[in-house]
Amino acid sequence: MRPSPRRLPALLLGTALLAGVLGIGTIASAAGPGGDAPATAVPAAAGHSGHTKAVSTQASGDDPDGDGYIPAVPRVTGVTPSHATPPPRYFHEFQANCSVTHTAPDDPIVHPGRPGRSHDHTFMGNTSTRADSTTASLYGGGTTCKAPADASAYWMPSLYKGDRKVLPIGPQVIYYKAGVTDYTSVRPFPKGLRFVVGDPAQSADQFRDHPGWVEGFECGDSYKNTDFPPNCPTGTQLNLRMQAPSCWDGRYLDTPDHQSHMAYPVVKPGTNDDVCPAGHPVALPMIEFKMAWPVDGDMSQVRLASGRGHSFHYDFFNAWEERTLKALVDHCVVGGLQCDARGYDETHPERGAALDAQYRLP
Template identity: 30%
Template sequence: MQLNTLVAALGLFAPASALLRFGCASLTVQRLDPLVNPGQIPSTHLHQIIGGNSFNVTMEPGKHDLVAKSSCTTCQFSEDFSNYWTATLFFRARNGSFKRVPQIPQQGIESTRGGMMVYYMSDALFDTAQKSKVTAFKPGFRMLVGDATIRTREQARKFRQLTYICMESQASRAPEYIGFPPKPCAGGIMANHLFPTCWNGKDLDTPNHQDHVSYPEVGTFESGGACPSTHPVKIPQLMLETVWDTRPFNNKADWPEDGSQPFVWSSGDKTGFSSHADYLFGWKDDSLQKAMDAHCYVSCPTLKTQSITQQNKCLVNDMVKEPLDGWLDKLPGDNMVY
């Protein structure tokens, strides 16, 4: 069972569940990627980014202090200046033109400007004694889950919990798909990104931004799976939920003539298997560790919060000038769809 399916039942298990859950407004939508394509203007494909406003073309490890360089954050917890980003979703019409799919804020944060829902989980879901201990990420920590070049189910198997939900309503958390849902979704499509939860304890990053972290040896974080000996340090389960408003594109007469689903990632992927997300840690001082140690549920008294109005005011300037809205003849970056 996937974590987001279980999260739907958290009201029943709140005393035994330790996690933070908070909304983050959109910071910017640009073709920038300081993790995979540092210094490159523009990067290979379009991303939607949330978090601290120190986000930039280059964020060099050891030199770019996200906390010190940020003056605001789009996240509810005002001590979180981390940056989180994913590819953006496009609809490809039968005539071959493209339109960017907007994002839907989830229930309870409806006035948020786009963005995502972020989770940090500190306990296995049914650890009723809450004995688990996680080590919060360290300054300079960064990681990537998924692979923008993947196009097959077999290739995607190495990433255990990257899924989609074809939503009937905002409450939907099942069933889940590994690739794009093959049918119109009445409530939109939710993309779920769950990051690895075990760390080697020494590297803040590695060349591919993945080798320093690992999934549990067996099972998943929420099922209590143990970390492998190569990556013995248990870190929080970081999860991102993005709801894409595919409802305006549900007329199958506009879909490809062969009936295949019409959505593509900004990387050109029409399968959905290339789903990926990036993370640059930027919590102030030890605020995240304190929250993890407190085993808080959803919110946390140790953390400071800000209003959605304040979140929505936090922005960064456009560093890449190109059309993103309306109907486009090609994807930004002229990425081939395959």
Template identity: 40%
Template sequence: MRKKTWRLGLIAAAVAALLAGVLPGAQAEPVRVAEFLADCTPSHRLPDDPIVLPGLPGASHSHDFFGNDSTNANSTYQSLLGKTGTCRPAIDISSYWVPTFYNGQQIVDPSIVTFYYLGEGVNRPQDIKPTPLGLKIVAGNAKATGDADSSARWSCLHAGQVPPSKNFVTCPAGTQLETYLDFPQCWNGRDLDSADHKSHMAFPVAGGCPATHPVPVPKLRMVIRYPVSGNPAAFRLASGPGYTMHGDFFNVWPAAEMQRRVRDCINVVIKCDINGNHG
């Protein structure tokens, strides 16, 4: 009877493994990541926004700029070309910016800033095209009035027990507050910008780009860490509460380098390093 029970147990385990898609003794398929990235440091701080308020210096709330050193309210693709930046790889002289972070009246500089270019979001990463030169993308909602109209995400670095939120969270001592924001990755194939600075881009639907925005480009994910923890009551952004977090991107990657990284990292689902290489 004991032998029969043992055999029944083995059969049940095998059936459960088959239902789970894993054969007994088989190794799980390794997770593949399509990615290249840019690590950046703060470049400068200005009350400018060359996408939303072009040609109007001082008309915006304060922004922290990363990447291209020259970015200001009057920046154009042509003016950004040939400049230097604060990203690794240095060849990325794109411009990135977010609202300035405050703890009470004190400005807090980010400690870690990474921009990931990902092959996720669409079911066929082999169809992803290089981000076009001069493309402008805005993510998040600077005018959000609450969680319902926000796409911001806040969490704690190395503190997974704290659930993410659209507003600031209380991080344990010794950790850091972090925010991440995904930019839309489906382009309409025509316009580098639009009147509302959003309509020329869209998010994928069910793993594919909508017919109105048929061109998938790498998904840009902004990840920023701030060296603060504890009670977030005094935290704020220049644009308001945490749910107003937003980011802007002005693409000035050299065309050949963007194309190489998309071909060698994204299309073939490879995790590449800072230089766009893999082992």
């Protein structure tokens, strides 16, 4: 099974992903700090709240000089994209089941240290996430994820029906899966990595063509919608799946546009294999949001805090305890299993679980 239904050709990755998805006409290539690696510079979009095409210019706890670049320490060097083809496995994933914690007009990635600057977000995972959250403040914190070691912050624009805010109920499914054919090459996220998936300024066509698109909004028998369906049968719920980029440049935990340090896998020419592009050679888990909102009936008054349905986007800020994340990645992703939040695959009980009954390392 292909882990990503939408894949961009290598030639179009840098241009289409950032110019098309973000809806900008010009992308300038600029050297990152120290002049070592090209980084994408995205022009500012004045006056937009929430996620924007603007680069971060304000200082924060993780970025004291406010230039938008947060270096990885140490950097990952000497890695080339893996073109190996391991034994076929239909699944190579585990779940992070995390419930909603709170909502707030905050965004510690796009607007660090500026409470109230963003449109409203629905937060999951770490219970303390706020505008001034940093790697240090999140790490080891309380969480609504089943695995206590997952103090990561996950968030997305809040959904409304009229003036009523509609929150997902119970643990939401956040997959960690292989985005490349060589699932054995996937390694854990570096501590403090963060990124934004999608953009609220994207058009319906850009949302549909986004490499993270899976099936759009769906309810009942209505699928592949770029906006909310006009009606959802009574008793159903609104669902959406969207995948994140899973190839990392190995250099930065964040960049000014919060995206260019990450890339989606591309198709190896002459094959059906998904590989990381040369500029982003480090294969990380591919996060997939699988969200469910308890809303049905007439959907004409349903909207996101960021706008129409095609403005959907989400954020990830890694604060996993390193040993636990590695155990789950190694056992489930590298091991070619379909795991739950314990790292257990019920179709392969002989392989055991990565975590104990309390979702902790044994």
